[in-house]
Amino acid sequence: MYVGVDIMLCSYGCGNVSEYSFKNGKVCCCRFPNQCPSVRKLNSKNNSGKNNGMYGKKHTDETKRKIGVKSKEKLFTDEYRENLSHSLKGNTNRLGIKHSVETKNKMSEVRKGKPLSEKNKKGISEALKGRKFSKEWRKKLSETRKKLFKNERFVKNYRKWISQKPTKIEFIINELVSNYNFEYVGDFSLWIDGKNPDFINKKAKKIIEVFGNYWHKKEDEYIRFNHFKKNGYEILVIWESEIYNNFDNVKKRFYKFLCK
Numbered sequence: 001m002y003v004g005v006d007i008m009l010c011s012y013g014c015g016n017v018s019e020y021s022f023k024n025g026k027v028c029c030c031r032f033p034n035q036c037p038s039v040r041k042l043n044s045k046n047n048s049g050k051n052n053g054m055y056g057k058k059h060t061d062e063t064k065r066k067i068g069v070k071s072k073e074k075l076f077t078d079e080y081r082e083n084l085s086h087s088l089k090g091n092t093n094r095l096g097i098k099h100s101v102e103t104k105n106k107m108s109e110v111r112k113g114k115p116l117s118e119k120n121k122k123g124i125s126e127a128l129k130g131r132k133f134s135k136e137w138r139k140k141l142s143e144t145r146k147k148l149f150k151n152e153r154f155v156k157n158y159r160k161w162i163s164q165k166p167t168k169i170e171f172i173i174n175e176l177v178s179n180y181n182f183e184y185v186g187d188f189s190l191w192i193d194g195k196n197p198d199f200i201n202k203k204a205k206k207i208i209e210v211f212g213n214y215w216h217k218k219e220d221e222y223i224r225f226n227h228f229k230k231n232g233y234e235i236l237v238i239w240e241s242e243i244y245n246n247f248d249n250v251k252k253r254f255y256k257f258l259c260k
Contacts, residue, residue, distance in 0.1 A: 014038035031087050109153075146194035169240050170198060170210050176251065177208060180258060186210075193231050195224070200233075206257065207235045210243075234260060 008018045011026035014037045018027035030036050034043065049055060059067070074080050099107070133141075148154050166174060166184055174184055177199055186198040192207075199208040207228050211220065221237045228235045236257040242250050 010036060010038070012036045012038045035087060149191055149194045149196075167210075167212065169212065169243050172243055172247075173199065173208065173210050173238060176254060182206075182208060192228065192233070195227055197228065197233075197235075205233050206260075207233045208254075208257075209235060209237045211237055211239050213240045 008027050010016050010018045010029040012028060012033060014029060016029035016037070018029055020029075020031055021027045022033075026033075028036055033039055045051075166186065170184065170186060178184075180201065181203060182199045182201045184198065185200050186196065188196050190196065190200060197207045198210045200206070209221075209224055216239075224237065225235050234257070236253065238250055238253070
């Protein structure tokens with residue numbers, strides 16, 4: 001249908017001005033006909049309730065598996081991603097619409113503890129490079145993470161996909177402390193007010209932290225000390241450089257810590 005000289009209305013009956021033309025001679029307001037509001041409404045009507053071929057039926061587990069395999073093959077093709085990207089450009093379906101608090105909470109619960117793919121991790125890392133965050137933002141992030149690690153479901157899932165094992169220096173310290181009722185809990189099996197210690201003697205309320213020089217700063221020692229102290233624990237921090245350079249002194253510090 002023509003309007004004026006150069007303007008044509010969508011051939012699929014939605015009344016919008018067309019932007020795309022197809023080989024069959026029809027024109028459409030969307031890149032793909034099934035995205036036209038009129039076609040979507042018709043498809044919804046034709047596929048709902050008893051009009052749906054699967055009404056009252058269920059897919060078998062084998063069929064679900066096959067659908068999943070085919071979907072993955074399709075989703076990861078460059079052609080599909082490019083088409084999807086083009087189709088979403090300028091999409092204003094949810095413009096100005098915000099999720100309710102209930103919906104946000106549901107989405108949050110579903111994602112809690114789920115691992116990111118290596119591609120996602122790389123993308124996030126690249127996006128954050130060179131960025132500087134305010135003290136307010138870092139404080140807010142810290143508080144959010146503390147809340148997460150107090151959630152049993154999150155911790156359980158996090159521990160499952162992390163599969164944390166003792167490091168080389170933790171193995172060395174374990175040989176020293178295991179005979180004195182200290183157990184290794186650095187695999188996220190124990191949390192104290194949102195923080196996970198490396199070794200703990202629950203009866204004596206003593207904690208040992210093993211710090212790698214590359215991963216930790218001196219201020220981390222004071223942060224851990226204050227955190228566990230307010231939760232009723234004494235703490236001994238052993239640095240990687242001490243273990244390799246003066247292990248005899250590490251032993252003396254440990255035995256002195258035991259006698260406190």
